Amino acid sequence: MAMTADTPSISAKLSHLQLLEAESIHIFREVAAEFQNPVMLYSIGKDSSVMLRLAQKAFHPGPIPFPLLHVDTGYKFREMLEFRDSYTRELGVNLIVHRNEEALRDGTNPARLGTQRCCGLLKTTALLDALRNHGFDAAFGGARRDEEKSRAKERIFSFRDSAGQWDPKNQRPELWNLYNGRIGPGESIRVFPLSNWTELDIWHYIHLEHIPIVPLYFAKERRMLVRGDSLIPVEQPFVKGLPGEEQWIRCRLRSLGCSPCTGAIRSDADTLPKIIAELVSFRSSERANRVIDHDQDGSMEIKKREGYF
């Protein structure tokens, strides 16, 4: 957090965002110091944007000492990919993009296989392959504990066995800020530097720090498929509406995923303050618009056990 230089007071009260920032930076540095080959999962969303800024802060004035990895399902929004390429180029960070080309060649998409199998192949398998191929021993993820109740259970240093799996019933104790990063061959640690941030904290920080984010978060007129309460973005050829279902709607995305599975919300919030104001008035969680989390009870936990972030 920006603190004015030459602050005279002896022990000014730190804001909770300053405390969160200090904690996250500490986590980044511990990982960089203790692991041979860490990587940061970069999903292009708002949390990744904040995570990237915190990584810059952690190693300033040096460069970020690890690459970024984007697992591209092939169904990400065009605006996300454009943002990814221009922003990472501007920062001069090392970006690795990995896709499960084989599954994509076989025509994997959520309409054909259902969301669960599609996610399994294009996200989880792709991620595990990428981590294994590059031999990454630690991977930062931007998940927050306030997102979902199985995430609320996860450690900051989350141990994964050699198959990349999480065992929620047998997590390592994690006391104070003493993280145990010791692993055996093939094992790895997922690290969550944003664990204690809430959705409001993220937006608040983006606002205060002027952090660039994908324009999809801001409201504008977009071509949408309107089905019941859902607004489904029309980007992929297999997303086809019935006559009259496709409309121009003023809307935005609250969380970014794959275009066929991430619903938009009707909104006029085209500035950060308006987004925050809207957020404070929300009655539903940010993942309520994600098709994939609702497949069945505990579906996030199941995906996480299998190696999903």
Place this chain on the structure above:
Amino acid sequence: MPHLTEAPNARIDEVSSRPGDAPVPIPIEEFLAQEQSKDLLRFSTAGSVDDGKSTLIGRLLYDSQNVYEDHVRAVTRTQGTHALPTIDFAQLTDGLRAEREQGITIDVAYRYFSTSRRKFIIADTPGHEQYTRNMATGASTADLAIILLDARKGILTQSRRHAYIASLLGIPKLVAAVNKMDLVGYSQDVFEQHQRDLKALVARMGNIEIECIPVSALEGDNVVTRGENTPWYSGPSLLEYLETVPVAERHSRLSFRLPVQRVIRPHQHFRGFAGQIAAGTIYRGDTVVALPSGRKSRVQSISTFDGDLAQAQAPLSIVVTLEDELDISRGDVIASEEAPPQAAKNFEASLVWLHPQAMHIGKTYLLKHTTQTVKARVSSIRHRIDIETLAEQPADTLQMNAIGVVVVEANRALIVDSYNQNRSTGSFILIDPTSNATVGAGMIRQVIADGDGAYAEKDLLQASALLMVGNRPELAADLEERLLALRVAVVRTRVQNPDTWRALLHAGVVAIVESNESSELSIASLHGGQSELISEALAQGIAADHTASAHAVVEALIKKQIIAARIGDETK
């Protein structure tokens, strides 16, 4: 997002419900300013299995309008055709499938909420004895613990264990929620009996405050609002208490300490030491000491991404650069020169054992303390705590969930404070070197020094040299301090007898020989049993110079390998 009932929210709502209308920025900026000024209270739950911890947290979140509708819907069930839908509050936090199936909490759930006054981070922990390690995890970062009792059962072993762990972890405040009051007819007598027992219990744990509140997590009495069922109770509701209890000073009053995590060296002209401040405040220009080397320098800059700072306080994460080129690496501590932490290989600590495989005296574990990991052993157990009676009893091992006071012997000196002075420089974990499991959580009570001064005799580095300094008392003092910091045995003498000098050399000490003459500085060391004047170049380079600095002399001794340089991280 959780609805706030206060004014700022009403204005935000108003704005967002009139799309495209009045400009938003002013009220939202006010709202954010208010957000920024709220303080943060971290609390954890404690108590025996099924006392109602998760139900209470669910109720607290729900009644204070801090739960999303889709999350409430997901835990609402209608049993039978005519029954009203009921919310299973515990399931708002019991987020694992196994937890929902078994109806118990297995691991900590972290929840976040805020009211108009405060922000809260809750760690809802499991009561089951098997998962005590997860309770300790949640409590280790808490400022306050809510200890629950089932009004029908009162204090159970696990309530006592949790209260004791909370006190060990230095949580200064406990609030006891005497729960399930609905099942004892909201009886004042029952509540008062439990209150007496609780006060008696914590009185034996030292300096802890306790507040008792009668609640029903299921019905909501005295959780957010005061209930009508307890007219005899005039104290605050749980939320009222949490919103107003003074937040304890999170960081200790110790002077500046920065455990170094990493050296940041983007180019030749910048060498910064990165870390999170563990205590105190640092100002640009302050004199600091690097430990364990004991070398001093001044802070040249406090550098952050957002620009240089004139000062920084705990717990900010910063990078400092120093005016002199000191050899500092991960695991070292940069501290204020006044009252720096102690270097210790041996110390007494409270230890909570977290693993099914019992602790072994003498076994080598890895010990992680601040930013360094060293090999260490538990050399003895002073006593174990009997959780039933809190009495100290002899023991030769600690089983899972046992708590004791032990003596730890590390392979290398750690730079420590006692835990009650500072959580971060006073805590450590033990890791099993084979399984990599975290097996113990320790809190340093005191350093054990056998012998004079800060360092135990046997830890001193053997080195032999005579430093003839003549009449330079300041140089002599400076040399003595630097050498001691390097753990070198040093004597200062004014005896001018060559036989004494030779004896000192053979005894393996560095002798600083002072005299009344302003003679040239010279250095002698042992070589093949004979004393030898160190090379001409050295004698001329540093010794002949009247302004010779202690720093230059020590550097020369290291270069000549009279003093061994520090050994690297042995666990890597």
